[in-house]
Amino acid sequence: MVDINEVAENIYLIDDYLYSIPKFGSVYLLNEEKKALVDTGVATSASAVLDGIRKAGVRPEDIAYIIVTHIHLDHAGGAGVLLKDMPQAQVVVHHKGARHLIGPVRLVNSSIEVQGEEFIAGQGEVLPIERHRVQEIHDGDTIRLGKEQLLKFIDAPGHAPHELCISETRNGGLFVGDAVGVSISENEILLPFHPPPDFDLELCLNTLERLAKLAPTVLYYAHFGVSNKVQENLRLAREKLQVWDDIVTKAIKEDAFDDVARRLMAQAYAELEPIKGVESLRSLYEYMVKIYIHLVVAGHIKYYQEAIKLN
Numbered sequence: 001m002v003d004i005n006e007v008a009e010n011i012y013l014i015d016d017y018l019y020s021i022p023k024f025g026s027v028y029l030l031n032e033e034k035k036a037l038v039d040t041g042v043a044t045s046a047s048a049v050l051d052g053i054r055k056a057g058v059r060p061e062d063i064a065y066i067i068v069t070h071i072h073l074d075h076a077g078g079a080g081v082l083l084k085d086m087p088q089a090q091v092v093v094h095h096k097g098a099r100h101l102i103g104p105v106r107l108v109n110s111s112i113e114v115q116g117e118e119f120i121a122g123q124g125e126v127l128p129i130e131r132h133r134v135q136e137i138h139d140g141d142t143i144r145l146g147k148e149q150l151l152k153f154i155d156a157p158g159h160a161p162h163e164l165c166i167s168e169t170r171n172g173g174l175f176v177g178d179a180v181g182v183s184i185s186e187n188e189i190l191l192p193f194h195p196p197p198d199f200d201l202e203l204c205l206n207t208l209e210r211l212a213k214l215a216p217t218v219l220y221y222a223h224f225g226v227s228n229k230v231q232e233n234l235r236l237a238r239e240k241l242q243v244w245d246d247i248v249t250k251a252i253k254e255d256a257f258d259d260v261a262r263r264l265m266a267q268a269y270a271e272l273e274p275i276k277g278v279e280s281l282r283s284l285y286e287y288m289v290k291i292y293i294h295l296v297v298a299g300h301i302k303y304y305q306e307a308i309k310l311n
């Protein structure tokens with residue numbers, strides 16, 4: 001079963017069934033003279049991605065670029081496996097993340113530390129990528145896929161220091177990776193996404209402001225799908241971060257930092273309330289409750305602990 005949709009001219013969204021959950025992981029196929037993928041899903045997503053590419057009428061052998069918005073495993077973990085079927089492809093990655101794809105041991109260990117051994121083991125093996133197949137990207141770099149399709153890379157730190165957003169000229173859209181949070185249930189809910197160890201609130205807010213100035217026509221989310229409500233969603237992403245920030249700031253004022261985790265957890269549950277009990281989103285809700293909210297709460301607390309230490 002493959003779920004693939006043309007979401008903009010020459011851009012296909014392939015549902016990569018991330019963690020076996022439908023409608024949570026987007027991989028995008030750009031079908032131009034040169035063909036490109038944006039993100040890969042985890043290693044176990046590879047078969048869904050390959051099926052999707054073929055269903056769009058494209059041969060995996062003809063993929064020229066595997067672009068990863070950042071190196072977290074749900075975005076780049078499948079790159080090494082996919083390369084086996086894509087002998088021409090270069091892996092395009094932020095210069096700060098490149099070495100972790102070439103030698104993924106530290107990346108995998110850090111993922112285990114954050115998400116647990118069992119969860120990471122279920123995502124398949126992260127294969128190392130040969131150095132000559134990795135293309136490092138800096139802010140402002142471009143890649144031309146065809147006469148009407150020029151990609152431009154934008155440094156987008158905050159969720160992670162190795163995050164890139166990518167603008168595309170054919171439709172005026174922007175691939176946002178995790179920089180604008182997580183959009184689920186057909187854009188009904190937008191959640192902040194700030195896992196440890198790298199979440200940085202200031203950088204997140206700066207990035208969101210910078211993206212708003214680019215005034216894209218559409219946002220292509222990594223989690224999940226596309227939205228035309230660009231400025232509204234960028235504003236909402238900032239507001240959500242602010243809400244979480246307010247909770248922590250208030251607790252610190254009340255000298256109740258020990259209670260922050262409980263308060264943030266309550267906030268996370270409240271934000272998920274609209275999808276609780278929705279049958280078609282059951283597996284997504286379960287993942288959110290079991291893994292996601294613990295990640296975002298831990299990421300937030302770590303950021304503030306370090307901020308307090310610095311003061």
Ligand SMILES: [Zn+2]
Nearest residue numbers: 070072159178
């Ligand atoms: Zn991420």
